[in-house]
Amino acid sequence: MRIASRFRGLLAGFAVLAASAGLAAAQDYPTRPITMIVPFAAGGPTDVIARIVSENMSKTLGQTIVIENVVGAGGTTGATRAMRAAPDGYTIIMGHMGTHAASVALYPNLAYKPDADFEPIGLVAGTPILILAKKDFPAKDLKEFVAYVKANADKLNLAHAGVGSVSFTTCLLLNSLLNVKPTSIPYQGTGPSMNALVAGQVDYMCDQIVNAVPQIKGGTIKAYAIGTAERNPSPPDVPTTKEAGLPEFQASAWNALFAPKGTPKPVLDKLSAALDKALNDEGVRKRLLDLGSDIPGPDRRGQAALASLVKSEIAKWSPIIKASGAAN
Ligand code: ASP
Numbered sequence: 266m267r268i269a270s271r272f273r274g275l276l277a278g279f280a281v282l283a284a285s286a287g288l289a290a291a292q293d294y295p296t297r298p299i300t301m302i303v304p305f306a307a308g309g310p311t312d313v314i315a316r317i318v319s320e321n322m323s324k325t326l327g328q329t330i331v332i333e334n335v336v337g338a339g340g341t342t343g344a345t346r347a348m349r350a351a352p353d354g355y356t357i358i359m360g361h362m363g364t365h366a367a368s369v370a371l372y373p374n375l376a377y378k379p380d381a382d383f384e385p386i387g388l389v390a391g392t393p394i395l396i397l398a399k400k401d402f403p404a405k406d407l408k409e410f411v412a413y414v415k416a417n418a419d420k421l422n423l424a425h426a427g428v429g430s431v432s433f434t435t436c437l438l439l440n441s442l443l444n445v446k447p448t449s450i451p452y453q454g455t456g457p458s459m460n461a462l463v464a465g466q467v468d469y470m471c472d473q474i475v476n477a478v479p480q481i482k483g484g485t486i487k488a489y490a491i492g493t494a495e496r497n498p499s500p501p502d503v504p505t506t507k508e509a510g511l512p513e514f515q516a517s518a519w520n521a522l523f524a525p526k527g528t529p530k531p532v533l534d535k536l537s538a539a540l541d542k543a544l545n546d547e548g549v550r551k552r553l554l555d556l557g558s559d560i561p562g563p564d565r566r567g568q569a570a571l572a573s574l575v576k577s578e579i580a581k582w583s584p585i586i587k588a589s590g591a592a593n
Contacts (some may be wrong), residue, residue, distance in 0.1 A: 310475035393474045396410070442511065
């Protein structure tokens with residue numbers, strides 16, 4: 266009896282000790298490098314955005330942030346890895362509209378629930394989607410593009426970053442509007458698919474603006490339209506889909522940081538604050554804006570705003586995906 270109560274006392278002592286050690290660890294955080302998983306290949310928009318903000322965040326946090334490209338299954342392989350990582354703030358993920366919204370409808374057996382198995386850190390950038398084609402695609406504007414794709418879909422190759430990715434999902438919307446099914450060529454990110462587009466190995470794709478701007482400026486691809494209500498100041502000559510004659514194609518993506526569920530609140534708060542600081546930094550802002558992305562204002566920043574964005578984006582994209590016939 267006495268031994269049992271002493272044992273209970275000991276256990277309680279351990280629990281207090283463990284809790285205060287956890288708190289101390291959270292207060293000291295970070296004491297070693299942080300891994301930021303990028304669920305796509307290097308050189309694509311998610312990778313570029315991750316590198317821009319992590320550089321600044323690592324200065325604030327006083328630790329290196331190592332980018333790890335964990336590719337596969339439209340970004341869901343990297344997101345699954347992040348979901349299963351220890352929830353200690355040393356593994357976080359640069360997710361996006363695909364990994365944390367569209368994938369829900371595209372993968373009935375998805376290993377994670379974007380809105381339940383992650384702790385939101387904050388929205389990083391909004392990224393309008395553009396309809397892009399190889400340089401010698403035989404159409405001078407979006408109307409001609411639509412007519413050509415409709416007439417020749419069986420001969421055309423569409424590049425994307427895998428089922429579940431932004432490029433897959435947004436071109437799914439485009440193809441269902443045009444009622445076409447071109448040959449679909451998956452890559453491990455839109456970095457490599459952009460290389461294929463520039464080389465003329467594939468015909469068209471839909472992608473986040475960050476990846477498109479350098480190529481549009483260099484004249485290496487064609488950009489037919491941007492899927493937002495307004496033109497973007499970075500490629501100012503690209504018309505909106507409304508101006509160009511396909512107003513139903515409204516598509517804008519985003520990138521955001523998440524941690525595994527159970528990451529302590531003080532750790533999350535440090536990460537959110539470091540992200541916030543990065544998004545206020547002139548150098549970071551310039552780099553993101555020059556690439557056409559939209560930097561969230563104060564009301565769209567932080568953990569709560571990202572939690573509701575994830576829910577509303579799942580609700581928005583799921584019916585679009587189901588209507589396209591692509592959902593399993
Ligand atoms: N933009 C890509 C996508 O289609 C992924 C990437 O960032 O490479 O989801």
